[in-house]
Amino acid sequence: MKQRDLNANELEDLQQSLLKWFKEHQRKLPWRENYEPYQVWISEIMLQQTQVKTMLPFYRRWMEALPGIREVAEADEELLIKLWEGLGYYRRVRNIRKTAEMICNEYGGQFPEQVAELLKLPGIGRYTAGAIASIAFNQPAPILDGNVTRVLCRVRKIEDPPQLGDVGKELWRLAEAWIPKEEARNFNQALMELGATVCLPSSPNCLLCPIRQHCLAFELGKVEAIPASKPGKVPRQRYRACAVIRCNKKLLFSKRLENSLLEGLWEFPSVESDTKKKLKGTLEEHLERNYGIKVTLGKEIHQLEHRYTNFKTRVGFYPVTLEVPGKKSNETTSWVEIPKIEDLALPRPYRRFIEWYLEQFRN
Template sequence: MSKVDVDVKTARAVGGQLLDWYEQVKRDLPWRRTRDPYKIWVSEVMLQQTRVETVIPYWNRFVELFPTIEALADAPEPNVLKAWEGLGYYSRVRNLQKGAKVVRDKFGGRVPDTPDEISTLPGVGPYTAGAILSIAYDVDVPAVDGNVFRVLSRIFLIEEDIMKPKTRRTFEGLAEFLIPPGRAASFNQGLMELGATVCIPKNPRCHSCPVKEHCRALEEGVQEELPVKEKKKPPRPVDMTAALLRDGDRVLIRRRPDKGLLAGMWEFPGGERVEGLSLEDSLALHLREAFGVTVEPGRLFVQVQHTFSHLQWDMRVFECAITEGLVRESDDVRWVPVGELETYTFPVAHGKVVKELGGLV
């Protein structure tokens, strides 16, 4: 039982109405046509921070390229990253592949069906665990994501800050209490669907809500004030520079380090603006440090912006000429013909530079 005061009669009514509604309105999404826990896992990972419409073609292609846990576990990492290119937040797919290897090696290739075991997989937090267990295996466990926080905080007028870990436990307890026995798959998806299509952040469509007669936020007219969420810091703006160095038809790219932001992806060399220096001088300094060469930044080739959860890049890419020294190739440094750039995996911001060059990403 949750700490929120809900009687059994109300819980059964809300659960039943939500189930009936979900069965009538559910969207026909490709991952809803399968009970394969691996494919549901892929969809849940993709849907973290990415919209449904964007995910659909990616999911279709991903499960075609890697149709089983084994296929994903055995695939070379660059191929997996390539299939993810454009979705961003690459740590998600790295963890997914690590998780696939654990399932292959420790669980005989079968995604575990208990909360304790599934929670040991890399990248599988309480929400993803709950979603896979309930949707693929019909285990009566909750799956609380941002939509569910919003819906439940409104129906039951919960004013606790959802950014606090203990609030998650309150919501999980409540969501579990509401699950009609044996129906977690439809109930959890119903809650999420309600949050995604009716109980939306701004102007919720309360007139067509299946549980409006129980909604305390509607009764008090405070729907849009819930859920209570401490303000997140806005992303920090960062001035970035990068160099477009050409040798005939070839351009210079390098691989980012294996750890940290955008680990292991390819980019046009450069870095953050150095305090007190112009963008051009910062760029020359970065290239001297990276390759021991002197470059002269010339005209601005393109300016691109990209926002991460904590950073906002404003990146200016300059045509550059090497005036002293040579950049030699290695595993992590390549001179690549523009037409072959598409075989490398670039972060979104650098992918825009590739597009500007006329290479496809």
């Protein structure tokens, strides 16, 4: 499970690339205006189980009614519940009230800065303590939420489910080791922001990713398969072999048949099986029979894994270069100029392959 760590130069490059990206692309959010600890804390509690877009109206309404921690400590519980209405998990709002009272009574109204102290407060666990310490106080404290977990697993190609104890420990270790000491606030937020806006659970925008050159999952075509789902579910394994047939500056695509999964989408000429055995030979026969292309396929140029609901597929790509196109375009077969591939409706694994392919063979 454990990969070689990034070396010092790689880590510095990753940190700087991510920080630069965050500076340019971060969303404008109210608590980012002055990083007031009270605002950071409320935003973090509200964001548990909720996306930013959904929680923003609740956050604004709360801050209008309760602009400081003393107002929370002194507010009627009924008012707090009313302001929380719609966010669910009402235990959180009761803990907010208890924490506000503790801070006002025991800490002179000031949030503690250190994780160990923050952990003593009701409703504040390891993640929230790290978030308050780093975002409000710029302390080099790690954070690990779903977004950060996904980014770390993909960048370091951690293929075991993150819920496993050892994997969790390794992720916390990485989250801490990667923080540039003076830039914890921005770095932690950058990791979270990348997970929330670019490194999405499905269809991540790898081409827009500032740390793509350090991402092992991207390099090895495993983006869709990482992070692994919870232990217990073992999806059926399938294998697919695809021919990437190029003639001049065009690639050959065929249309998925009616009544098949992903019907109507375009794909490379391909064959699929429950076993890897003889798949390459089957693809050669398929090309000859259906496209009039007689070739001996060489080595795969790329492979990737894709997970569907009930099964996963390992897809291998074999290059074929033709001097003349042979088969002409028709309703179900199309030679597509490389810049126009973007307009095609492609299944996700093929889109991901094309992103990789264009980086390698644009000309």
